[in-house]
Amino acid sequence: MVKKHELPLPSEEDIALLHKSPTTFEDDNVHKIYDEIANHFSSTRYKPWPIISRFLQSIEKHAMGLDAGCGNGKYLPLAEHLFGLDRSVNLLKHAQRAGDADKQVVLADTLHSVTRRHIFVGILQLQHSHLTYRQDYAISIATIHHLATEKRRVESVQSLLNSVCLNGGRILVYVWALEQGEDSRRAVPENSTTSSNSKGLDVWVPWVNKADGRVYNRYYHLFERGELRCITEEASVQSKVKIQVVQEGYEKDNWYIELRTHGSI
Amino acid sequence: MCRIEIREQEFNADFIRAFFPKLDYGVLKSTLESLGDDSLKLDSVEDIDGQPEDFLRLLHKVLLEMDVTQGEMTCGNCQHKYQINEGIPNMLLGADEI
Numbered sequence: 430m431v432k433k434h435e436l437p438l439p440s441e442e443d444i445a446l447l448h449k450s451p452t453t454f455e456d457d458n459v460h461k462i463y464d465e466i467a468n469h470f471s472s473t474r475y476k477p478w479p480i481i482s483r484f485l486q487s488i489e490k491h492a493m494g495l496d497a498g499c500g501n502g503k504y505l506p507l508a509e510h511l512f513g514l515d516r517s518v519n520l521l522k523h524a525q526r527a528g529d530a531d532k533q534v535v536l537a538d539t540l541h542s543v544t545r546r547h548i549f550v551g552i553l554q555l556q557h558s559h560l561t562y563r564q565d566y567a568i569s570i571a572t573i574h575h576l577a578t579e580k581r582r583v584e585s586v587q588s589l590l591n592s593v594c595l596n597g598g599r600i601l602v603y604v605w606a607l608e609q610g611e612d613s614r615r616a617v618p619e620n621s622t623t624s625s626n627s628k629g630l631d632v633w634v635p636w637v638n639k640a641d642g643r644v645y646n647r648y649y650h651l652f653e654r655g656e657l658r659c660i661t662e663e664a665s666v667q668s669k670v671k672i673q674v675v676q677e678g679y680e681k682d683n684w685y686i687e688l689r690t691h692g693s694i
Numbered sequence: 695m696c697r698i699e700i701r702e703q704e705f706n707a708d709f710i711r712a713f714f715p716k717l718d719y720g721v722l723k724s725t726l727e728s729l730g731d732d733s734l735k736l737d738s739v740e741d742i743d744g745q746p747e748d749f750l751r752l753l754h755k756v757l758l759e760m761d762v763t764q765g766e767m768t769c770g771n772c773q774h775k776y777q778i779n780e781g782i783p784n785m786l787l788g789a790d791e792i
Contacts (some may be wrong), residue, residue: 491708491709491712491713493713510709516786518782518784521782522780522782525781525782531701531703531761534781534782535782535783535785536782536783536784536785536786537784537785537786538785538786538787
């Protein structure tokens with residue numbers, strides 16, 4: 430039996446701050462933390478998860494892809510033309526040399542960058558030409574559970590839908606589950622109730638940093654069963670991109686969904 | 695200040711041919727020129743399959759091997775300047791710019 434650590438819940442004041450300014454809240458409780466813990470965090474993130482490896486192995490030759498929320502870039506070496514995007518510059522410094530090879534990365538927001546494709550001209554055309562065009566595929570791994578509101582989580586999926594080809598573009602999204610398996614070291618507080626108008630649960634996930642011994646509480650929105658499907662369908666309606674669900678399921682305490690675009694609605 | 699580094703990558707003619715139709719060749723050419731590089735001589739390319747290997751190798755070099763490690767990009771629409779530091783373009787916008 431694995432020793433469980435119960436995850437702390439945000440206070441009412443925390444939630445008030447979250448709603449007052451989701452972007453400031455994410456800056457303080459996600460981005461700044463990853464920049465602080467990047468070295469230690471990166472040293473613990475090297476093992477690819479099976480569903481994601483299989484997805485990347487199934488990508489067609491010469492296809493180009495975006496890893497939106499690439500972190501330390503552990504998936505970048507698994508596909509030939511996959512480039513990384515993240516909010517943490519310190520994690521990107523690791524991603525740049527993922528797999529001991531030169532990788533193309535960009536510091537950007539998963540919500541805006543890809544929908545602002547038109548601005549990616551000039552030098553970026555040279556360096557990241559792929560950014561100016563629709564990708565063949567995109568992955569979002571353990572990323573959108575750091576976004577503070579449902580609206581922003583939907584927008585981030587819209588952004589993925591807009592970043593790939595309108596027909597046959599492939600997307601894989603992977604998020605942390607509220608339903609933690611028996612081997613998980615984390616436990617969701619038993620008496621926690623989610624508010625009636627939203628699904629899932631907002632929690633703090635502590636990180637004990639090796640360098641300074643400090644505990645950093647990262648913000649996570651844990652997804653409950655069916656929630657990921659629900660926000661992808663909403664994103665499809667909002668972005669007017671028709672989607673087909675290729676597969677969905679649960680793997681290692683996470684929910685995942687694989688989509689294929691199918692023209693516009 | 696602008697700094698460019700060349701990082702060798704394995705040449706793959708098929709990839710360049712497959713990628714080329716997605717490219718805006720004119721923008722690529724003018725971008726290179728803005729960096730003081732006039733190695734792309736053709737004004738436009740109608741048929742990539744009809745191009746000699748030398749040309750594909752040139753494209754390979756400017757697309758995959760040339761890395762702007764320090765510099766800035768100016769948005770063609772709004773003139774916003776985006777910095778590139780240590781090979782990482784910073785596309786983040788301030789809260790007032792979104």
